Amino acid sequence: MMTTVTSAATDHVEAGAVRPVLSIRDASLGYGDRLLWAGLDLDVAPGQFVAILGPNGSGKTSLLRAVLGTQPLTGGRIEILGEPVRRGHRLVGYVPQQHLADRGTPLRARDFLALGIDGDRFGPPLPSRGRRARVDAMLATVHAEAFADARIGSLSGGEQQRLRIGQALIGDSRLLLCDEPLISLDLNQQRSVSDLIDASRREPGRAVLMITHDVNPVLDMVDTVVYLANGKALVGSVDDVFTSEVLSDLYDTPVEVVRVRDRIVVVGLPDHAHEGHEHAPHGDGSRH
Ligand SMILES: Nc1ncnc2c1ncn2[C@@H]1O[C@H](COP(=O)(O)OP(=O)(O)OP(=O)(O)O)[C@@H](O)[C@H]1O
Numbered sequence: 001m002m003t004t005v006t007s008a009a010t011d012h013v014e015a016g017a018v019r020p021v022l023s024i025r026d027a028s029l030g031y032g033d034r035l036l037w038a039g040l041d042l043d044v045a046p047g048q049f050v051a052i053l054g055p056n057g058s059g060k061t062s063l064l065r066a067v068l069g070t071q072p073l074t075g076g077r078i079e080i081l082g083e084p085v086r087r088g089h090r091l092v093g094y095v096p097q098q099h100l101a102d103r104g105t106p107l108r109a110r111d112f113l114a115l116g117i118d119g120d121r122f123g124p125p126l127p128s129r130g131r132r133a134r135v136d137a138m139l140a141t142v143h144a145e146a147f148a149d150a151r152i153g154s155l156s157g158g159e160q161q162r163l164r165i166g167q168a169l170i171g172d173s174r175l176l177l178c179d180e181p182l183i184s185l186d187l188n189q190q191r192s193v194s195d196l197i198d199a200s201r202r203e204p205g206r207a208v209l210m211i212t213h214d215v216n217p218v219l220d221m222v223d224t225v226v227y228l229a230n231g232k233a234l235v236g237s238v239d240d241v242f243t244s245e246v247l248s249d250l251y252d253t254p255v256e257v258v259r260v261r262d263r264i265v266v267v268g269l270p271d272h273a274h275e276g277h278e279h280a281p282h283g284d285g286s287r288h
Pocket residue numbers: 031036054055056057058059060061062063276
């Protein structure tokens with residue numbers, strides 16, 4: 001069952017009378033007899049940054065796949081800009097979980113970005129000058145001019161990740177979906193990638209949905225949290241969701257949320273929720 005901890009997300013949409021980029025109504029998702037989560041309601045307005053959190057196997061990636069239209073819901077509906085979700089939507093950009101390119105991959109950074117334009121199957125082909133200008137503009141946006149002609153296999157994880165975000169954005173997507181974009185990046189790279197994602201949602205009309213196992217690196221960016229656990233889904237602001245009372249209720253066991261030097265530390269998560277779930281599985285928050 002979904003619990004809306006706060007109505008902040010929907011208020012944003014209603015007060016501004018802007019059409020949500022993404023609208024999810026009474027959605028549930030499961031495989032066979034196993035229900036992952038149910039009753040999820042969420043409106044995402046332009047400019048919103050939504051973090052999807054929860055332990056391994058809680059259904060975070062499945063939720064993104066449902067928004068991508070590649071995974072049918074068990075119940076409910078999802079709309080993108082007022083239209084039913086569909087596979088290959090031109091206005092949805094996707095950065096899947098990171099797999100580093102092989103070192104020998106011959107593709108150059110600029111060609112990798114151009115693949116994002118080719119994905120736009122519905123528009124007429126761009127003349128090559130237009131393509132080049134678009135790629136150059138996106139190279140600048142993702143701060144990749146310095147390695148525009150380098151082979152992507154020779155680039156660092158953070159550089160590759162910035163290019164993947166550029167590829168997802170180059171088709172003028174209105175909704176950017178990112179699956180653990182900060183994983184296996186060092187702190188500097190995490191910052192540059194999260195800053196880039198944050199800047200991209202500030203482009204007119206665009207919003208971001210991002211899976212992260214740790215809210216701390218994006219604490220100052222996120223305005224709405226979707227927390228999936230124990231078959232349930234919570235929606236609310238960081239301050240509303242990350243309280244001892246709310247998470248204890250979600251996990252059905254006493255959980256303590258403390259703030260340590262502007263970081264959120266969750267102590268006492270049940271065993272099954274520990275693996276890969278780093279709001280401080282060990283109570284010290286030091287793995288971030
Ligand atoms: N196509 C599928 N058919 C059956 N079960 C699936 C399918 N896809 C995922 N699952 C199962 O559903 C559960 C949720 O998977 P999902 O990848 O959505 O979780 P997640 O929260 O993203 O996990 P993680 O944090 O480990 O990436 C897992 O137990 C997974 O094995």
